[in-house]
Amino acid sequence: MSLSALQVNSDSGANRKAAEGEALGHIQKEMAGIFSDLADLLGNPSSLGSIYGLLFASTEALSMEEIVDRLGISTGTASQGLRRLTELKAIDSHKEDGERVTRYSARLELRPFVALFLEQQLMPRLSRSSARLSSLEESLPQISFSQRGVLKTRLHRAIKWHRLAGNLLPLIHRFINR
Numbered sequence: 001m002s003l004s005a006l007q008v009n010s011d012s013g014a015n016r017k018a019a020e021g022e023a024l025g026h027i028q029k030e031m032a033g034i035f036s037d038l039a040d041l042l043g044n045p046s047s048l049g050s051i052y053g054l055l056f057a058s059t060e061a062l063s064m065e066e067i068v069d070r071l072g073i074s075t076g077t078a079s080q081g082l083r084r085l086t087e088l089k090a091i092d093s094h095k096e097d098g099e100r101v102t103r104y105s106a107r108l109e110l111r112p113f114v115a116l117f118l119e120q121q122l123m124p125r126l127s128r129s130s131a132r133l134s135s136l137e138e139s140l141p142q143i144s145f146s147q148r149g150v151l152k153t154r155l156h157r158a159i160k161w162h163r164l165a166g167n168l169l170p171l172i173h174r175f176i177n178r
Contacts, residue, residue: 024059025070031057032071043121047073051081052090052106061094061103088116115176123169126162133159 032053039049050071055062062070068078082104085091089112093102133155140152 024057028054028057028070042117045081047071047077048081048084051078052085055091055104055106056108058105061105063101063103065101067104088112088120111176115173118169118173118176123173126165126169129162130166133162 032050035049035053035056036046037049039052040046050073051067054067054070064075064078064082067073067082068075071078073081082091082093085104086093089107091104091106093104095102136155137159140148140155143151
């Protein structure tokens with residue numbers, strides 16, 4: 001094989017490697033965006049979702065520095081996000097033998113993450129809203145008669161939805177923890 005043929009093969013290999021790197025980067029960026037939107041929808045910082053999405057789309061564990069670089073976030077934001085994702089059991093941390101850097105990877109099992117989210121986020125909020133609904137019900141007599149009927153009907157509908165959620169969430173939590 002001639003020197004120029006070796007050069008062409010080397011160049012095409014480098015081009016393939018660069019295209020693969022671009023495609024992987026695109027997938028990781030899009031997954032980070034998708035999970036960022038989901039985290040925001042669920043009342044969590046979008047950076048939490050971005051970190052998880054990046055790790056979810058990564059074929060190997062990443063260090064905090066790599067996460068910071070790829071997402072363009074601060075070290076503090078990454079540190080807090082990684083700590084919270086670890087608490088939620090959504091990620092694992094590893095240290096290779098002799099390595100000083102901690103690496104992180106996404107857990108692909110959704111059950112523990114959803115169970116903790118229900119336990120730590122939804123159920124306490126549902127509990128707090130119960131007292132708020134009772135307080136609103138006590139305020140009804142202070143509303144004019146013409147508006148009271150409509151508001152009473154709507155409040156009772158909200159109480160019914162609340163009761164349904166209060167019955168449903170513990171069932172979902174038990175189902176997930178099986």
